[in-house]
Amino acid sequence: MASVAxxxxxxxxxFSIENEQAPSVPLGGYVGFQTxxxxxxxxxxxxxxxxxxxxxxQSGLGKSTFINTLFNASLLSSTGRTLPTTPIPQTxxxxxxxxxxxxxxxxxxxxxxxxxxxxxxxxxDRCWDPIVxxxxxxxxxxxxxxxxxxRESRIRDTRIHCCLYFVKPRGGRxxxxxxxxxxxxxxxxxxxxxxxxxxxSLTLEERAEVKELIRSDFQKYGINLYPYSAPFMTDDDSxxxxxxxxxxxxxxxxxxxxFPHPSHPQKLIRGRRTRxxxxxxxxERHCEFVYLRxxxxxxxxxxxxxTTREVHYEGFRAKxxxxxxESSAGGNAGQGQQQQPGRPSSRQALGGY
Amino acid sequence: xxMPQSYSRAPRRGKNVKKGxxxxxxxxxxxxxGRTTFVNTLCNKHLLDHYRDANDAENAHTEHDxxxxxxxxxxxxxxxxxxxxxxxxxxxxxxxxxxxxxxxxLGYLERQYDEVLSEESRIKRNxxxxxxxxxxxxxxxxxxxxxLRELDIELMCRLAPRANVIPVIGKSDTLTPDELALNKRLxxxxxxxxxxxxxxxxxxxxxxxxxxxxxxxxxxxxxxxxLVGSEEVETFDDGSTIRVRTFPWGxxxxxxxxxxxxxxxxxxxxxxxxxxxxxxxxxFLYENYRTEKLSRSVNSxxxxxxxxxxxxxxxxxxxxxxxxxxxxLRREEEKLRDIELKxxxxxxxxxxxxxxxxxxLRSLEARLATGATPSQQSLVPxxxx
Numbered sequence: 147m148a149s150v151a152x153x154x155x156x157x158x159x160x161f162s163i164e165n166e167q168a169p170s171v172p173l174g175g176y177v178g179f180q181t182x183x184x185x186x187x188x189x190x191x192x193x194x195x196x197x198x199x200x201x202x203x204q205s206g207l208g209k210s211t212f213i214n215t216l217f218n219a220s221l222l223s224s225t226g227r228t229l230p231t232t233p234i235p236q237t238x239x240x241x242x243x244x245x246x247x248x249x250x251x252x253x254x255x256x257x258x259x260x261x262x263x264x265x266x267x268x269x270x271d272r273c274w275d276p277i278v279x280x281x282x283x284x285x286x287x288x289x290x291x292x293x294x295x296x297r298e299s300r301i302r303d304t305r306i307h308c309c310l311y312f313v314k315p316r317g318g319r320x321x322x323x324x325x326x327x328x329x330x331x332x333x334x335x336x337x338x339x340x341x342x343x344x345x346x347s348l349t350l351e352e353r354a355e356v357k358e359l360i361r362s363d364f365q366k367y368g369i370n371l372y373p374y375s376a377p378f379m380t381d382d383d384s385x386x387x388x389x390x391x392x393x394x395x396x397x398x399x400x401x402x403x404x405f406p407h408p409s410h411p412q413k414l415i416r417g418r419r420t421r422x423x424x425x426x427x428x429x430e431r432h433c434e435f436v437y438l439r440x441x442x443x444x445x446x447x448x449x450x451x452x453t454t455r456e457v458h459y460e461g462f463r464a465k466x467x468x469x470x471x472e473s474s475a476g477g478n479a480g481q482g483q484q485q486q487p488g489r490p491s492s493r494q495a496l497g498g499y
Numbered sequence: 500x501x502m503p504q505s506y507s508r509a510p511r512r513g514k515n516v517k518k519g520x521x522x523x524x525x526x527x528x529x530x531x532x533g534r535t536t537f538v539n540t541l542c543n544k545h546l547l548d549h550y551r552d553a554n555d556a557e558n559a560h561t562e563h564d565x566x567x568x569x570x571x572x573x574x575x576x577x578x579x580x581x582x583x584x585x586x587x588x589x590x591x592x593x594x595x596x597x598x599x600x601x602x603x604x605l606g607y608l609e610r611q612y613d614e615v616l617s618e619e620s621r622i623k624r625n626x627x628x629x630x631x632x633x634x635x636x637x638x639x640x641x642x643x644x645x646x647l648r649e650l651d652i653e654l655m656c657r658l659a660p661r662a663n664v665i666p667v668i669g670k671s672d673t674l675t676p677d678e679l680a681l682n683k684r685l686x687x688x689x690x691x692x693x694x695x696x697x698x699x700x701x702x703x704x705x706x707x708x709x710x711x712x713x714x715x716x717x718x719x720x721x722x723x724x725x726l727v728g729s730e731e732v733e734t735f736d737d738g739s740t741i742r743v744r745t746f747p748w749g750x751x752x753x754x755x756x757x758x759x760x761x762x763x764x765x766x767x768x769x770x771x772x773x774x775x776x777x778x779x780x781x782x783f784l785y786e787n788y789r790t791e792k793l794s795r796s797v798n799s800x801x802x803x804x805x806x807x808x809x810x811x812x813x814x815x816x817x818x819x820x821x822x823x824x825x826x827x828l829r830r831e832e833e834k835l836r837d838i839e840l841k842x843x844x845x846x847x848x849x850x851x852x853x854x855x856x857x858x859x860l861r862s863l864e865a866r867l868a869t870g871a872t873p874s875q876q877s878l879v880p881x882x883x884x
Contacts, residue, residue, distance in 0.1 A: 204643075205643060205645050205648075206641060206642075206643020224645070226645030227646050227685075228645065230689045230692035234649045267650075268597045268598055268653060269595075269596040269598055270596065270597075314641075316529075316530040317533075318535075318548075319531075322593055323593070323595050324595050327595065344673055347673040420672075420674070421675070421676060421757075421758060422746075423746065423748030423749025423750075424748055425746075425748050
């Protein structure tokens with residue numbers, strides 16, 4: 147006898163498809179569709195994954211070294227000055243490099259966007275403008291491709307999925323004026339994860355103190371950091387979110403070289419050999435690298451991509467299409483150029499960053 | 500200002516030891532560069548706070564300006580006592596737009612010179628005048644691995660003509676030996692490239708003796724000084740203590756010359772090169788400022804547009820100083836006159852008051868005489884005893 151399921155929304159999972167017209171019916175025996183997850187996996191492995199990460203921070207905070215440490219590969223070379231004759235950049239520029247990384251059966255097309263020149267001048271007002279513009283431009287390009295009548299079957303996704311913001315630790319203080327401004331602007335358009343690199347300059351007490359101050363500043367200024375809380379989240383998800391928020395900002399160390407562990411010479415570790423001791427990047431007592439890596443790679447990699455699509459891109463898309471509708475309704479004869487927004491009108495609507 | 504070394508009578512020498520050598524150091528650097536900790540380590544006491552006062556915690560990072568605050572402390576050395584003034588500059592480099600910071604700090608330095616200049620020109624000098632000229636500016640650089648930032652270059656260029664600027668790396672405990680060497684090299688290359696005239700422990704191979712030459716060359720090689728500061732103390736079994744920073748992977752000893760350059764800088768600053776820094780400040784930097792300032796005011800005063808600095812004759816300079824003295828005199832006279840007027844006013848007020856009181860007393864007596872009952876006697880409210 148079929149039993150009718152209750153019509154109230156289920157708490158499990160925020161993205162489950164609810165359909166009140168389709169009551170759930172128990173199966174009499176084997177059907178076989180539960181292997182769809184394997185089929186999906188096979189298809190996805192064939193396609194490969196795209197992940198776009200951006201690093202933002204003053205020069206010299208350890209961004210490039212951290213990325214190389216995170217992906218255990220030599221991906222970024224530092225964009226800072228090495229010669230006195232190199233001029234000091236006066237604006238923030240954007241530079242993106244792409245690599246294909248393979249781990250096991252998974253191919254990852256990784257794009258890293260670096261922002262050399264950010265906050266490197268005396269007057270840093272509006273140094274974040276090129277960054278916000280770049281992020282929005284990627285959304286805009288994707289939207290345009292989506293709206294074309296003859297569009298590609300697989301649009302290349304250049305939207306930034308994760309933005310690592312590197313904070314410079316200040317003794318006894320929390321965020322600087324610049325940090326607050328930039329974090330607010332970025333948190334509106336992208337998933338932001340704040341990081342303190344080169345944290346080996348801080349003793350453990352200093353780290354705890356700095357984190358406390360910075361976290362209270364996040365609250366005070368209403369900076370909404372990833373991971374976001376969703377209305378229908380499982381308890382497990384909430385617990386993980388809570389744990390991550392208690393760790394932000396992550397205190398990490400970057401290491402470009404590996405060498406034998408001092409006490410276990412057969413094991414190679416990545417770390418730093420200072421004059422008074424050896425720092426192991428993957429030792430939780432030394433820094434929070436493993437937590438951040440687990441967060442970004444092991445537990446939340448797909449969620450970062452998904453959230454960019456579902457939250458940031460959707461928000462951008464909604465705003466743009468509404469603006470387009472208004473401008474085409476009020477402006478020239480409603481030719482209904484919804485399919486392929488003509489350049490002038492789209493410029494009008496999309497220009498207001 | 501003349502140091503008491505010239506006195507030879509025994510009581511005066513006692514006074515000298517009690518008063519101590521006066522020395523002023525300014526520390527400049529963005530927050531997070533190790534400035535505050537260094538000062539506390541240098542003075543061996545908690546002189547500066549990392550936190551602003553509780554009232555300011557609300558606005559802790561809406562810094563709109565550099566604060567300049569001078570704090571005095573006594574340091575007891577082996578042979579001398581130093582009356583050290585530390586000038587801290589919180590807020591520098593922490594704002595969104597830091598353009599204004601330079602003028603403020605430079606203004607402070609020049610104001611101290613101005614005070615000495617006007618004091619020197621006074622007809623009657625103040626025997627207790629305190630010379631607040633800054634003898635050394637320690638500029639704290641973050642070891643980014645990319646040399647100097649624009650802010651660093653600009654600040655050192657602007658301050659170097661007015662004070663002895665010594666660049667330091669405030670937090671060097673993170674650097675491996677290779678990284679430290681790289682950072683020092685890049686910073687010194689930038690300093691040379693941008694021609695920043697820092698204080699580089701000058702010596703003359705011909706004039707000075709070998710020991711001095713070697714000492715100074717050694718200190719010059721250490722530039723910028725790699726510092727580690729700490730107020731944390733580690734106690735050993737025998738009761739001795741050293742200042743340390745403890746990490747999960749090891750311990751850094753602040754006073755160990757193999758671990759950092761703190762002890763080298765401390766002895767140079769407070770012992771071996773203290774006199775040199777003061778001399779350069781007075782004989783060279785101050786004199787330059789004085790010349791520039793006086794020739795500037797002569798230039799602006801004269802109507803002829805083609806008066807160049809070279810063609811100013813000494814009599815004009817003398818006139819200038821006479822004019823300054825006259826200005827001083829006039830101002831002092833005005834002040835005295837104001838004080839006189841005030842005193843007279845107060846006197847007359849007091850007289851009025853006394854008269855009023857007398858009146859009251861007399862009327863009271865009169866009432867008593869006419870036999871008013873005790874209960875009807877009303878006490879004059881504000882009668883002073």
